[in-house]
Amino acid sequence: MSDQNINWADLSEVEKIKTDSNYLRGTLAESLADPITGAIAVDDRQVSKFHGIYQQFDRDTERERKKTKLEPAYSFLIRVRVPGGLVNADQWLQMDQIADEYANGTLKLTTRQAFQFHGVLKGNLKPSIQSINKALLDTIAACGDVNRNVMASPHPYGSNVFDQVQDYASKVSDHLTPRTPAYYEIWLDQKKVAEGSQGEVEPLYGPVYLPRKFKIGFTIPPFNDTDVFTQDIGFIAIENNGVLEGFNVVAGGGMGTTFGDAETYPRLGTVLGFVKAENTVDIAEKIVLVQKEQGNRKIRKNARLKYTIDRLGIDKFKELLHEKLAYKLEAAREYALIRNGDKFGWHQSVNGDWYLGLFIEGGRVKDVESIKTKTALREIADLNISDFRLSGNQNLILGKIKGEDKNKINEILKKYDSLPSTISGTRSNSIACVALNTCSLAFAEAERYLPGLIDKIESSLSDFGLFKDEIVIRMTGCANGCGRPYVAEIGLIGKGPGRYNLYLGGNFNGTRLNNLYRENVNEEEILQELRPILQDYSQNRTEGEAFGDFVIRKQYIKEIVNPKDFKH
Template identity: 85%
Template structure:
């Protein structure tokens, strides 16, 4: 960018990116500093592009402050897994890294990525080197670039699953930053001479995107990547086992800020249809438009959703057609049935077996007799399946031969992990990490939602709704990491023990929910939810999902214009 830029007009992060020398910053000096467990302030922004967030233990924050100790700093490392699929050897390597350098657990994220928590500064480099040995990386897992590309891991109803996965990988590769900084800093590769923006980052340039960018692929009838919450979504159009192309949706995004009416969740608009051979080209051109048009002054309004609302959907489509040099075709018909996962054994059209496992909160760990981590480690050691991270924090063991099913069942039984009956609401739950490590969280989520569901299930049992599937999500703040604003029931943390209570998303992930009660505690949540569940059990129509019911009965109004969303 020009030296004549008035940096005071732009968000602070824009200057940090520009001065980072293509994401190098002063990271090497920060890592070498023995005085503190933290890294320099500007490097905390730069490190995100390398898949790293600095955090601290908020549970002991007050105690350490009293004794004049610095916060108990550690780091989150996010590992990109385009399409969410790894092989058994990679799973074993991820498992080993979690024990050697992190807190002994693996977090499966809603972006189909791995997260390690509790990594100390001195262990960042050996951790990333170990990840690289597993043929995975952390570059662009965070930061103002295209992040991990999602793709539906459910192949049950489709013959084009592998083809869609391959295309997701191609899009991911094409949009990965080209700077050698990642390899110099973490993998000890030789530094290269500085070049022009066109040489170093031919797509992104020296300041990258105005904000993060998310891409997902889904294969109907599943919407398990919540395609309309992505900046760019590809909806596979299949005809008699042939992938014809994709409908593309643009402008989705979940993040909001309490009290700021200029921020709101938004669902993507379907612009039209593209052929398979144009997939990567379309992804590139949408990213370029956001790079050129996105708001670099107000970071809270920098996502593609705000760009599209500012210039209009039709104008954006016209600009995209112009940049492509050809026009999008009319949208083709498709049908979505759910945005949750299927559990238990399923046989796909490829003749192989797939086992869906519920992983509460996406946290892979051993607890008491239920030893999820040990069971998966033992299964991986047999090398008889792949491992598929879902967008709902769960796991699918895939491509299993008939004769190997019994071996897996035996291991799961030994570790008390055989698929069992859980409530329909628990099976469709998502919780972000929140406290104790996320610096943005106002309230608990992952550590609290299971116990809240325990109490909700009492009413579900009483009203005969225990098996009914209802999508419930909880986050510790309004940033939307768990995609709460499309859930049928959602709780957004406002303060310790207090949440905004939302209702009315749909089971397919195609409608925003709306604020039902503000700033409620557990007692109020249970008191308010119980009569609604009772009403649903007694007065729903045949096949009516919970989110549709609460809209029909006017517990909340349907959000048509996302700007009407209430915080």
């Protein structure tokens, strides 16, 4: 791409960094070799995201290190791409080993069904990524302005098309993966392809890639466990008598906002229509191309597909899409979604295999005192009698287990005090992003704090007979929405240390935005606000009425119809 006719003043700074990166090489090799600092060069911090890496530092020690004139305690987050969240036992063991050898000893299961390693030092980046690739996984495009990890429902219960949907998720992921050899040169020591050769070409993305990150998810009704309406592209499987006919296509979802910027808002995707299964990869590509051509490359906060669609209008967007397609989208087919959470405990699929849903609080796989979940899962993986399915709610499903092997798994979990236990319906439907102490964007705690807050909320739940009732609660340390808090029945968004915006009114199946109920509240105020509403809910709900629907009906909060009306 020639720079001659580009007015860089009209583009965001990141656009020039991408263009100058020589297909995502930048000066990463030089940064990694620099022994003077634990950090990488400033521009390389943008380039490294395309390789699945974020530079971070320990914010708990920041002030003390400044006093002693030390640079921040830099480390890196590595995100492993896992299409559909499905790995085998050997891959789980490799991830477990990498966590111990190169990271902080824990595995983070993300809200996009990926693995994250935290606390990786610069010198351990290359051996970590090489170990990941030996497990036939990779980190390319786990971050950056490209299509990221493709999600797919991990729950096979009651569906004959589960494996087909998983296969389509993998095909879309493969098709939309960047083709630059830079990743393999830098991390796997492959020889650089000659300049100007075919290996340099990105046939889909070109040298500037997309204006912003891009997310795709598949779900199989009645589950919405991938929060399909929060994705840039969502595929809702349409199954008829055990046959996958195709997908309803959803476009324009996205969660991120910026405090104080009314031009940013969460948005749920719009159902465009129905596509036959064989056209799934093609329509994903064509929507990506429309976004590549039409997306905002000047203001990154307005660069996601949701803003492109709202700026163009849905009719114009569909017109541009149909210009690229060799067929027309059909009218959307009927479907029903009942929940966006996970099911725990033992369940049997239609083909007779067994699946065990395990709650992993905050998605953090670790050993804590007597509860040694990480050790238990390692011993289960050693048996090689199940696969491992990461859910979009940070939980884990052990899958494809034969009936005669169930007791083996139960015995291991019991030995390490990790058997599924009775927890509140609110805790079992909780999500928390990492936030402090490593995320540079976080204003407040999330993963480290939410479990303790739920302890206190459970006091009210118990008082009002609601302990077992499922209520979706999600907390993030900032407004970027990595934990999809804006579709939770109770959403808590970090505003400052110990203070949060409280949102109410999302629904249990993930098809409605919540709304700002109280701004900038601390823990005492959160508990004071929630307690009388929970009491009212326990006494005056209708049969089967979910909490989010109740607060809308009782007018505690108004339903958001137009996402532009969302308040920060």
